[in-house]
Structure formats: C-alpha cells, structure tokens
Amino acid sequence: MAYFHQTICISPQNSFPETDLSELRESKNNLLLVTEPAYTGIPPGIKRRMGKSVRMAVGAALPLIENSHPPDGIVMATANGGMEDCIKFLNQILEYNEGLLTPASFVQSTSNAAAAQIALVTKNHQYNITHVHRGLAFENALVDLIMLLEENPEAGYLMGCTDEISAYNYNIDRLDGWFRIEPVSNTDLFQSKSKGTIAGEGSFMAWMNNQEKGAKAKLDAVKTTHTTSPEHVLKTLNLFLSQNLSYGELPDLLMSGENGDERMSPYYDIVESHFADAIPVTRFKHLCGEYCTASSFACWLSIQILENGILPNGIMKNVAPVKPIRRILIYNNFRGEQHSFILISAIKPGDSSI
Amino acid sequence: MGLISAIGDSVNENRYSLRNERSGIGHIRFYQTAYAGKLPTAEVKHSTDELNKKIFGENGNPAITRTSLFALHAAKEAILDSGLTKEEISSADTALVGATTVGGMCLTDELYHDALAKDHGTPFLSSYDYASVTMAVQEYFGIQGEVSTINTACSSSANAILYGARLIRHGFAKRVIVGGAESLAKFTINGFNALNILSSKPCAPFDRNRSGLNLGEGAAFLVLEKEEDIRGKNKYAFLSGFGNKNDAYHPSSNSPEGDGPYLSMKEALKSAGLNAGDINYINAHGTGTENNDETESRAMLRLFEKVPPFSSTKSFTGHTLGAAGAMEAVYSILNLVHQEVYPSLSFQDPIPETGLIPVRFFAQEKILHVMSNSFGFGGNCSTLIFSKT
Numbered sequence: 022m023a024y025f026h027q028t029i030c031i032s033p034q035n036s037f038p039e040t041d042l043s044e045l046r047e048s049k050n051n052l053l054l055v056t057e058p059a060y061t062g063i064p065p066g067i068k069r070r071m072g073k074s075v076r077m078a079v080g081a082a083l084p085l086i087e088n089s090h091p092p093d094g095i096v097m098a099t100a101n102g103g104m105e106d107c108i109k110f111l112n113q114i115l116e117y118n119e120g121l122l123t124p125a126s127f128v129q130s131t132s133n134a135a136a137a138q139i140a141l142v143t144k145n146h147q148y149n150i151t152h153v154h155r156g157l158a159f160e161n162a163l164v165d166l167i168m169l170l171e172e173n174p175e176a177g178y179l180m181g182c183t184d185e186i187s188a189y190n191y192n193i194d195r196l197d198g199w200f201r202i203e204p205v206s207n208t209d210l211f212q213s214k215s216k217g218t219i220a221g222e223g224s225f226m227a228w229m230n231n232q233e234k235g236a237k238a239k240l241d242a243v244k245t246t247h248t249t250s251p252e253h254v255l256k257t258l259n260l261f262l263s264q265n266l267s268y269g270e271l272p273d274l275l276m277s278g279e280n281g282d283e284r285m286s287p288y289y290d291i292v293e294s295h296f297a298d299a300i301p302v303t304r305f306k307h308l309c310g311e312y313c314t315a316s317s318f319a320c321w322l323s324i325q326i327l328e329n330g331i332l333p334n335g336i337m338k339n340v341a342p343v344k345p346i347r348r349i350l351i352y353n354n355f356r357g358e359q360h361s362f363i364l365i366s367a368i369k370p371g372d373s374s375i
Numbered sequence: 376m377g378l379i380s381a382i383g384d385s386v387n388e389n390r391y392s393l394r395n396e397r398s399g400i401g402h403i404r405f406y407q408t409a410y411a412g413k414l415p416t417a418e419v420k421h422s423t424d425e426l427n428k429k430i431f432g433e434n435g436n437p438a439i440t441r442t443s444l445f446a447l448h449a450a451k452e453a454i455l456d457s458g459l460t461k462e463e464i465s466s467a468d469t470a471l472v473g474a475t476t477v478g479g480m481c482l483t484d485e486l487y488h489d490a491l492a493k494d495h496g497t498p499f500l501s502s503y504d505y506a507s508v509t510m511a512v513q514e515y516f517g518i519q520g521e522v523s524t525i526n527t528a529c530s531s532s533a534n535a536i537l538y539g540a541r542l543i544r545h546g547f548a549k550r551v552i553v554g555g556a557e558s559l560a561k562f563t564i565n566g567f568n569a570l571n572i573l574s575s576k577p578c579a580p581f582d583r584n585r586s587g588l589n590l591g592e593g594a595a596f597l598v599l600e601k602e603e604d605i606r607g608k609n610k611y612a613f614l615s616g617f618g619n620k621n622d623a624y625h626p627s628s629n630s631p632e633g634d635g636p637y638l639s640m641k642e643a644l645k646s647a648g649l650n651a652g653d654i655n656y657i658n659a660h661g662t663g664t665e666n667n668d669e670t671e672s673r674a675m676l677r678l679f680e681k682v683p684p685f686s687s688t689k690s691f692t693g694h695t696l697g698a699a700g701a702m703e704a705v706y707s708i709l710n711l712v713h714q715e716v717y718p719s720l721s722f723q724d725p726i727p728e729t730g731l732i733p734v735r736f737f738a739q740e741k742i743l744h745v746m747s748n749s750f751g752f753g754g755n756c757s758t759l760i761f762s763k764t
C-alpha cells in the first residue's frame with residue numbers, strides 16, 4: 022500500500038508556502054511560470070549554483086525531510102533536467118569553438134542533478150534514481166514507489182518530480198507545433214480550441230510510506246501505455262477499472278488532462294464519454310500549463326480535494342458533484358502518444374484526523 | 376543479449392575482440408569535433424547514415440538519432456536472440472526500460488539551431504530528449520507494457536536492468552527488455568574535458584600513471600524473464616542481486632573511501648544472499664580517472680578480505696556512460712557462459728596506496744558469480760551480480 026503523507030507543490034498557482042487556489046493566476050505570453058518561494062532551507066552558496074529545475078525540486082524536498090527521519094530512498098522524475106544549464110553549456114561549446122570551458126553548467130544540467138543534490142545536502146546514501154521518460158516520468162516514479170513499499174514495508178521515501186520552462190525547450194516545442202501560435206490566456210484555454218496549448222512548469226514532492234495513519238491520501242494504482250489509438254486508450258481504461266474497482270463501482274471524479282489542443286480531444290473525449298455524465302469532470306492544465314510531468318500537479322490537486330473535501334473554483338468541466346469525493350481518477354496524455362491513469366482515494370473518515 | 380560498441384557490431388564480435396585484446400579506442404573518424412585527433416575515443420565503426428539504412432532501408436528515418444540507432448541495433452539482436460515471439464513482444468505484459476545520458480543531444484548543432492530558430496526547425500525537434508531513444512525502440516517493436524527511461528548518469532543502464540527485474544518481481548511485467556545507448560557528443564566530450572578527466576592516451580584503468588578516461592559509444596540490450604517462463608529459449612545467466620546507493624559526497628567525484636561504491640556492492644551481495652568470498656570476478660567501473668580507480672579500489676579492499684580477480688573492459692570500449700552498465704552486464708554474462716575472463720589493457724604498475732592489480736591476460740577460469748559496478752556523477756552507484764544458471 023502506498024500513501025501520500027506530506028506533500029509540497031511549487032506551481033504557477035498559489036500552492037507553496039501557502040495554498041490558496043481561490044484566485045487564478047493568469048498566464049503571460051502563453052507561459053505559466055512558477056513564482057518561486059524564498060527557499061530558506063537551501064544553503065545560499067549551493068542555491069546560487071542551482072538551475073531552476075533543480076532549485077524547485079530541492080526547495081520542495083527539504084521541508085519534507087526536515088520534519089521526518091531520513092528517507093530510505095529518493096525517487097525523482099524529470100523529462101529534461103536542467104534544460105537552461107544544458108543550453109548554456111552548449112552556447113559555450115559553440116561560442117568558444119570547443120575551447121576551454123567551465124564545467125559548472127555541464128554538471129548542473131545532468132538530469133539526475135536534483136535527486137543527487139537532495140542526497141548530497143542531506144547526506145543520504147539510500148536508493149536514488151531519476152526517471153526521465155518524457156510524459157510518463159512521474160508515473161514511472163509512482164510505480165517505483167509502489168514496488169519499493171512492497172519490498173520494504175517499514176520504509177519511508179521521498180518521491181517527486183521537476184520540470185522547468187527554458188526559453189530553449191519552449192522554442193523547440195513551439196517549432197514542433199505544441200504551443201499556440203496566437204496568444205491565449207489560461208482563463209480561455211478550453212473555450213478556444215485549436216492546435217497547441219500553453220507551457221507550464223513546476224515541482225512536486227511527497228513523503229510516502231505504507232502507513233494509513235496520518236496520511237493525506239492513498240495511491241491505489243497507476244497504469245501507463247503508449248499508443249496513438251483512442252480505442253486502445255479506452256481498452257486500457259476498462260482493464261484498469263476492472264482491476265482496481267469492484268464491478269459497477271465508479272470513481273467520484275475524473276480529473277482530465279485536457280490542454281486545449283484539439284488534436285488531443287479524441288483521447289480525452291473517449292475517456293470522458295465512457296462515464297457518460299455519471300461522474301463529474303474537472304480539468305487542471307489551465308492552472309499548471311502543459312509540461313512532461315504535469316500529471317504530478319493533478320496528483321497534488323487530487324490529494325488537496327480528497328483531504329479537504331473542497332473543490333477549488335473554476336476547475337469543474339460539467340456538473341458539480343453531488344456526493345462527497347472519495348476517489349479520483351486522473352487521465353492524462355502527453356502529445357497523443359503517452360497515456361496514464363492514476364487512481365487516488367481518500368483516507369477512511371476519522372483516520373486522517375488521528 | 377545484443378550489443379554494438381567500438382569493438383564489434385554483435386555480442387560475438389565483442390567477445391572476439393575481448394578474447395584477442397583488440398581495443399576499440401582510437402582516433403575519431405565520424406564525429407565532427409575540434410578534439411578529433413587530439414582525444415582518443417572508442418567510436419562505433421559505422422556512419423550514422425549506414426546504421427540508418429541498415430535498420431530503416433534505403434531512405435532511412437529522417438528524425439532518428441545516432442543514439443537511437445545504436446539502441447535499435449542492439450535491441451534487435453537481443454530480441455532475436457531471446458526467441459520471444461511476435462505476440463510476446465507486443466503483449467501488454469512486456470516492458471521496456473532504456474537508459475541514456477545524452478539522448479538525442481548528440482546532435483549538438485541541430486539542437487542549438489532549434490533552440491534559437493524563429494522558424495524552420497530541423498526534423499529532430501522531438502528527438503533530443505532521453506525518452507526519444509527508448510521510444511524509438513518502443514515504436515519499432517510495438518511494446519505495449521510499462522516503458523521507462525532512466526538517467527542516473529554513468530550508472531543509468533545498470534539501474535535500467537535492476538528496475539526491469541523489479542517490474543517482473545512485482546508483477547508489472549512478465550518479461551522486460553532492458554538496456555542503454557549512448558553516442559559521442561560535443562556535449563559530453565566538452566563536459567568531461569572541462570572537468571579535466573579525459574585522457575590524451577588510451578585509458579589505463581587502475582594504473583598508477585592513469586591520466587583519465589576515453590569516451591565511447593554504443594548500446595546493449597538484454598531480455599529478462601522469470602526462470603519458469605524461459606523454457607526452450609536461450610538462457611545465459613541469472614541476475615541474482617543488485618544494489619543502488621548514493622555516495623552523497625560531491626556532484627562529480629567519489630568520496631575518498633568510496634562509501635557509495637562500498638555500499639552498493641554490499642547491498643548487491645545482501646540481495647543475492649551471497650558472501651563477499653563467493654564472488655569470482657568483478658567487472659569494475661574502472662574508468663581510468665584518478666578519482667574513480669583509487670576510490671573503487673578502496674571500496675573493494677573494504678568489502679573483500681581477498682579482492683577477487685577484476686578488470687575494466689572500458690580499456691576496450693571507452694566509457695560509454697549511459698550504455699556502460701548494460702554493455703558490461705553482457706560482458707559479465709559472457710564471463711559466466713564461457714568461463715573466461717577478459718583483461719584490463721594498458722596496465723603497468725599498481726596504485727601505490729592500494730596495490731591492486733587487475734587481470735592482465737585473457738584466461739579460462741571457473742566462475743559462478745560475477746559482480747559488475749557502475750558509478751556515476753551525482754553519487755549514483757549501482758552494482759549488479761550475475762550467477763551461473
């Protein structure tokens with residue numbers, strides 16, 4: 022059993038240090054950038070050398086470790102690692118025609134830098150891994166956690182992800198047609214369907230163990246697949262539901278990764294119509310933007326909803342829920358190729374207040 | 376098993392080179408860099424075009440990178456060798472775990488162009504990331520199960536192997552295709568050069584006068600299945616244990632006593648249920664850098680009462696970074712299958728402080744358990760143990 026305990030999410034919205042989703046922060050120039058906190062826990066000398074993606078990860082991780090025993094492992098997800106540092110180093114290579122270079126950006130840009138820095142700052146010698154499988158990196162980290170907790174039921178782990186927008190990867194993805202050509206605000210993202218979406222970034226870190234006591238939510242199951250066929254997505258959904266819910270049982274809420282890109286609609290539509298209005302649907306990409314590990318924001322948002330029983334304004338797609346939300350199904354797809362289902366449920370009433 | 380490296384296009388060709396002390400380290404022929412002729416590397420002896428045509432036919436695939444082509448080449452050999460049926464390959468319980476540290480960034484100039492161009496991107500826009508390499512394999516073979524890509528620097532593909540084994544153990548897959556791929560890149564050549572750890576001579580692992588590593592390229596893939604599912608297929612070795620630990624000392628060098636290496640080797644022994652004395656041979660990480668070889672030696676001296684025979688096949692293949700763990704896993708398995716050990720080349724005198732001498736000549740040996748080490752930047756240390764079936 023895998024349970025989420027403390028979680029921290031650094032996002033384009035008001036998610037850390039205080040969480041207040043009552044007002045939507047708007048995107049600018051098709052970007053939803055995080056407002057970085059002060060990161061008081063990171064030693065200043067180290068912080069100066071960190072790129073944004075590493076800084077966001079370490080900044081979200083350290084407060085979780087401060088209040089607990091050392092984690093028995095650190096599991097990270099990031100599609101690109103320090104893209105900004107990577108291109109900075111590339112700039113140097115070409116500018117100085119492969120001359121004498123300083124290695125700082127090179128070392129910072131390796132995608133295991135975030136997990137490595139957390140281990141280094143906290144002197145943690147345990148299991149340490151970085152999943153980088155583009156739109157499924159975060160889901161793979163969750164699968165890793167499920168396995169780790171089966172292997173070591175007494176253990177506690179730090180799990181999370183980080184991805185940054187850099188001017189460079191934004192440009193590459195823009196040229197590849199993944200972002201809107203016309204300016205669009207996140208407030209209109211779903212009204213104005215065309216090709217492309219808006220870019221986002223963020224980090225999410227969670228303390229996980231197999232103890233229900235004191236947990237915020239339970240990770241029931243994760244399933245991923247690679248396909249371009251909506252029918253195959255539906256088949257995967259059916260299999261996932263039959264393996265994880267009793268016959269006739271439904272989740273109380275579908276959290277859909279819709280991002281306003283009309284090319285992705287066939288996938289989201291087929292999943293949504295499977296439930297035929299039987300359950301309410303929410304969306305989240307207008308809050309965090311699109312990025313490889315964006316499903317982590319949905320995961321964080323689901324944990325908030327399950328723990329507090331409150332749905333933030335403006336996330337409902339259709340009818341408001343009539344019954345309490347005890348179980349959420351997240352469906353996300355990345356560029357119509359990588360699909361994931363994540364099922365998260367509330368802790369039994371009473372248990373969360375112990 | 377499947378393998379392509381500077382010393383051959385197949386597992387058999389690699390074994391031939393290892394047995395006959397034919398190193399693949401030499402001058403750069405294909406890769407365009409200012410260091411061609413100055414820094415020796417272990418380059419795969421085929422142009423990217425040649426590899427592309429071999430896999431995708433005359434017209435080639437316009438968006439495929441050299442790294443992905445290595446991965447496809449090695450995965451094809453491994454899948455053919457494994458005897459997996461078409462149905463098994465595309466079944467929902469077949470997983471794929473890849474690893475790389477440079478991914479599609481081998482195309483340094485194209486990446487730079489696309490990062491800044493206003494319009495007219497190259498065909499490689501979705502081929503730069505790490506996942507692109509694994510996704511090329513996923514697409515080519517139509518893999519439907521769990522797919523992951525791991526990047527823990529130089530221990531990436533050792534972690535891909537242990538992660539794949541865990542997917543089987545926990546029922547997330549019935550069989551997994553695991554491995555790693557890497558190609559030479561301005562990014563890594565200049566990065567390692569800026570850290571002053573590239574040697575201007577062929578590397579000399581564990582030698583007192585060693586002067587750094589040589590970068591290499593290639594890929595290796597392996598197919599893992601449970602013992603009971605393997606009937607009638609080629610069966611080479613048993614992955615009996617593994618360890619993943621962090622050195623937590625410095626972003627780009629090991630702690631003086633080799634804490635991370637020591638802990639990962641110890642963990643691997645524990646998970647295999649073996650004692651240090653059971654290990655007959657170690658395929659060391661042995662990059663040829665001052666820091667690695669001394670700290671790895673210290674870690675071996677801490678763990679083993681008597682350090683078993685060991686050597687570094689990086690003296691043949693160069694350091695292939697994200698592919699190294701998988702390539703050396705294949706070599707370790709060859710040690711077991713053929714009961715033979717491969718030498719460390721260019722060794723002359725031991726490091727005075729540790730006094731360890733690697734295997735220097737090809738030899739037939741009785742081997743039951745082989746340990747393979749992979750240590751990376753960020754303190755990421757992993758150890759695999761393979762045992763005779």
